[in-house]
Amino acid sequence: MTRTQLKEHPYRPHLAVIKEIIQETPTIRTFRLTWKDPAVSAHFSFQPGQVGQLSAFGVGESTFVINSPPTRREYLQFSVMRTGEVTRALHQLNVGDTVGVRAPLGNSFPYTSMKGRDILFIGGGIGMAPLRTLLLTMIDNRADFGDITVIYGARSPEDLCYRYEFDAWRAARVNLVLTVDREFPGWTERVGFVPTILAEEAPNPYNRVAITCGPPIMIKFVLAGLRELGYEDDQIYTTLERRMKCGIGLCGRCNIGGTYVCVDGPVFSGTALRAMPPEL
Ligand SMILES: Cc1cc2nc3c(=O)[nH]c(=O)nc-3n(C[C@H](O)[C@H](O)[C@H](O)COP(=O)(O)OP(=O)(O)OC[C@H]3O[C@@H](n4cnc5c(N)ncnc54)[C@H](O)[C@@H]3O)c2cc1C
Ligand code: FES
Structure with missing residues (x-):
């Protein structure tokens, strides 16, 4: 990174x-x-x-x-x-x-090291924002990547961001799995919390990288779900949110133990997360 x-x-x-x-x-x-x-x-x-x-x-x-x-x-x-x-x-x-x-x-995400691999994005709500950057970069270099699966959930259909480009993602051979928390009239895609859909989809961890971002409670259960599916810590990346002020490692506002989210993050591997204090 x-x-x-x-x-x-x-x-x-x-x-x-x-x-x-x-x-x-x-x-x-x-x-x-x-x-x-x-x-x-x-x-x-x-x-x-x-x-x-x-x-x-x-x-x-x-x-x-x-x-x-x-x-x-x-x-x-x-x-x-x-x-x-x-x-x-x-x-x-x-x-x-x-x-x-x-x-x-x-x-940033270790983009270059992801080339040649299958990719799994798992997003919740506004947490799709950082994933979108990486997803579109991959779509613009589609031949460099294998299967790309996106599991994206929100509370309701109207809480899903970037709905206007879902067709373009699918046209770029992205396996897009959408879910909302409960049934809604006219909703024909999946229903259930993101970690549940992850367990149902169970994307094979072989030669795959998983990237997740969303509410902390979602990330917690997604990380547990990925490990359950056999993903190793160094196959997992997430982004952390900590209130920032200076953004350049000077004010001490964003630290988790000795880690400064503004300069050491916001992207962390599963390995880096394990080394952090248990407040996470
Ligand atoms: C690395 C990083 C990336 C982010 N990316 C996005 C993004 O793409 N889109 C987006 O909408 N937001 C993002 N956020 C969160 C965003 O920075 C906060 O929502 C924003 O600072 C709130 O400012 P405010 O003055 O409107 O709210 P405030 O009045 O400061 O706070 C309103 C409420 O939001 C909570 N809050 C504020 N900041 C955070 C935070 N960083 N994490 C969790 N809760 C917070 C407060 O505790 C309070 O309950 C990101 C945060 C970080 C650290
Ligand atoms: S925001 Fe100031 S040290 Fe991170």
């Missing part, structure tokens, strides 16, 4: 303009941004899994994963769930408004 830090002016955001807003679910909006400064546009690069600090001016800054893939550079995408002050302020912005972006921050 790579570990990067901004080299210059680490607290000064670059300015970006909102080009498009997509209402994903009742509480999640996706923002498609372009850089104001053409020099930033020309030089900005990142890896799947890395995050950015988005600022709503006069309100504050919060952490969000970059969920457009590095293979598609026409805009930079963030999906924001409304939970508190900063996210509420971001949701009030309109197309044409300006935000601040400090990015890329944190480490």
